[in-house]
Amino acid sequence: MAGLTYRSGDGVLGAVFGVFIRPQTYLNLVYLYLSFPLGIAYFVFIVVGLSLGFALIITLFGVPLLVLTIVVSSLLSSFERELANRLLNEGIPPILWEDFSGLRLLGKLKALLSSPVTWTGLLFLIVKFPIGVASFVLATLLLTGSVALLAAPIYYRLIDVDFGFWRVDSLGEAMILVPIGIVMAIITPHVLNLAAFLSGRLAYLMLGVNWWGPARGNAAP
Numbered sequence: 210m211a212g213l214t215y216r217s218g219d220g221v222l223g224a225v226f227g228v229f230i231r232p233q234t235y236l237n238l239v240y241l242y243l244s245f246p247l248g249i250a251y252f253v254f255i256v257v258g259l260s261l262g263f264a265l266i267i268t269l270f271g272v273p274l275l276v277l278t279i280v281v282s283s284l285l286s287s288f289e290r291e292l293a294n295r296l297l298n299e300g301i302p303p304i305l306w307e308d309f310s311g312l313r314l315l316g317k318l319k320a321l322l323s324s325p326v327t328w329t330g331l332l333f334l335i336v337k338f339p340i341g342v343a344s345f346v347l348a349t350l351l352l353t354g355s356v357a358l359l360a361a362p363i364y365y366r367l368i369d370v371d372f373g374f375w376r377v378d379s380l381g382e383a384m385i386l387v388p389i390g391i392v393m394a395i396i397t398p399h400v401l402n403l404a405a406f407l408s409g410r411l412a413y414l415m416l417g418v419n420w421w422g423p424a425r426g427n428a429a430p
Contacts, residue, residue: 215379219415226394226395229398233402234398235401236297236399238401238407240293240297240405240409241344241347241401241408242345242348244337244340244341244408245342245344245345246341247289251335251338252338254278254285255335257383257402258274258277258281262274263275278386279331283321284304285334286327286330286331287364289330289333289412289416290303290412290417291414292411293409297405297406297408299413300408301376301412301416325422326351332415333411333415336411340408340411344408345411347400348401351393351400353396354390354393355393355394356390357396358389359386359387359391361377362380362383362384365378365380365382370383402406
């Protein structure tokens with residue numbers, strides 16, 4: 210299954226611990242962390258482009274700026290489509306730009322603007338911002354939390370370990386955190402794989418042409 214690391218025939222141990230040795234786990238992690246800076250960049254670009262475009266709509270610059278924003282967003286959507294395919298193995302059909310080869314400039318622009326994938330791609334780039342923030346926070350909390358719990362016996366004398374309801378003051382108390390850290394470390398890649406899987410499914414839904422049906426300039430399955 211795209212984005213996930215489980216294989217048919219895996220036993221219980223393979224399903225639980227095999228996730229640590231499969232490359233897809235780490236590709237998923239790369240995708241989740243890339244979502245944060247990319248989401249910020251997309252959001253800033255689209256908000257600034259659309260805001261300036263609509264603000265200058267009464268001038269000669271408004272409409273071209275809006276069109277440029279949409280065209281660049283379409284190219285960014287293609288990049289996101291490729292990113293999901295390569296890192297999450299989604300298999301999202303690409304836009305076939307050669308289908309526009311027989312059209313004049315205005316015809317190409319009309320075909321691009323009339324394609325539902327153009328607009329769902331634009332929406333995907335916008336929602337990539339909150340998704341990227343959530344992915345970054347989730348991955349960072351789980352990974353650092355696991356390491357912090359496992360290493361508690363090493364640093365508890367140097368750093369105040371206080372959970373509010375419990376303050377770790379001895380080696381014995383710090384050792385209690387180790388099995389909790391082990392459990393958290395085992396759960397973490399599964400949670401992150403699920404997050405990557407859901408992100409990949411969203412990308413397939415909003416960037417793929419299959420769900421909307423073929424459009425001019427888009428690849429049919």
